[in-house]
Amino acid sequence: MVENGCDEQLIRIVPESLIASEYDGVDGSSRIPQSVLTVGRLEEKKGHTYALRAIAKIREFFPDLRYYMVGSGTLDKDLRDQATALGILDICDFVGSCTGEKVKEFYGTCEVFTLPSVTASNGDKEGQGLVIQEAQICGMPVVTTRHNGIPDGLLDGETGYLVEEADVDALADKLKLLLENEQLRRSFGKKGKTFVSSKYDIAVITKTLEVCYNEVLETTAR
Numbered sequence: 772m773v774e775n776g777c778d779e780q781l782i783r784i785v786p787e788s789l790i791a792s793e794y795d796g797v798d799g800s801s802r803i804p805q806s807v808l809t810v811g812r813l814e815e816k817k818g819h820t821y822a823l824r825a826i827a828k829i830r831e832f833f834p835d836l837r838y839y840m841v842g843s844g845t846l847d848k849d850l851r852d853q854a855t856a857l858g859i860l861d862i863c864d865f866v867g868s869c870t871g872e873k874v875k876e877f878y879g880t881c882e883v884f885t886l887p888s889v890t891a892s893n894g895d896k897e898g899q900g901l902v903i904q905e906a907q908i909c910g911m912p913v914v915t916t917r918h919n920g921i922p923d924g925l926l927d928g929e930t931g932y933l934v935e936e937a938d939v940d941a942l943a944d945k946l947k948l949l950l951e952n953e954q955l956r957r958s959f960g961k962k963g964k965t966f967v968s969s970k971y972d973i974a975v976i977t978k979t980l981e982v983c984y985n986e987v988l989e990t991t992a993r
Contacts, residue, residue: 785980786976787898787899787901788975789967791967797878798879799879801880802882803882805834805837805950807822807884808838808877810905811886813845815892816889816895816896817842822887823857825885825887826857826862828943830862832947832951833950836862839881840865850865878906878911883914883956885913886900887934896918898920899921900915903915907925907931907963907964907967910960912932912960912963913959914945916938930960
């Protein structure tokens with residue numbers, strides 16, 4: 772917007788919200804050991820290809836490792852072929868599209884969430900990545916990338932980790948760290964719930980919007 776001539780002082784950033792109370796039933800008491808989850812369309816910008824490569828790197832450390840991919844898209848066959856080539860198809864679950872309630876089940880039963888988003892070859896980018904907030908409010912630690920609006924949506928080193936786009940080694944290292952450390956997962960999960968509830972709940976966002984509207988009204992009334 773600034774590059775197109777908008778005065779930066781007029782810009783207000785208001786994130787997408789969620790209804791925090793809708794996730795109260797996700798207690799995470801029966802999580803699947805050594806499980807990683809991604810929720811997102813099977814498209815280039817979501818970065819599944821890097822997640823698969825990272826999963827392949829850490830498989831030797833976790834005999835029961837499972838990777839669940841919730842979502843459908845144009846790269847379904849390509850990603851299945853990649854998983855086969857990497858020798859990890861047997862531990863990858865291509866779940867496909869799910870209802871909101873089913874997605875919540877995955878948030879409540881998997882141990883670590885990842886969304887390694889990248890800028891696609893056609894320039895397409897992630898926006899906020901609301902699933903990152905959904906995962907956190909369900910008590911999941913997150914591993915994601917320094918990409919577009921994503922860094923605003925978690926506390927690096929406290930509720931999750933940020934790595935550079937397409938950095939498979941860093942992605943694998945952070946996934947391994949979280950999968951092997953239950954205390955760290957619990958600490959990140961607890962902080963994530965508090966962080967998202969305080970910043971992304973619809974009641975909080977509504978108040979932010981009201982402030983913006985009041986600023987406009989005050990300006991036009993002068």
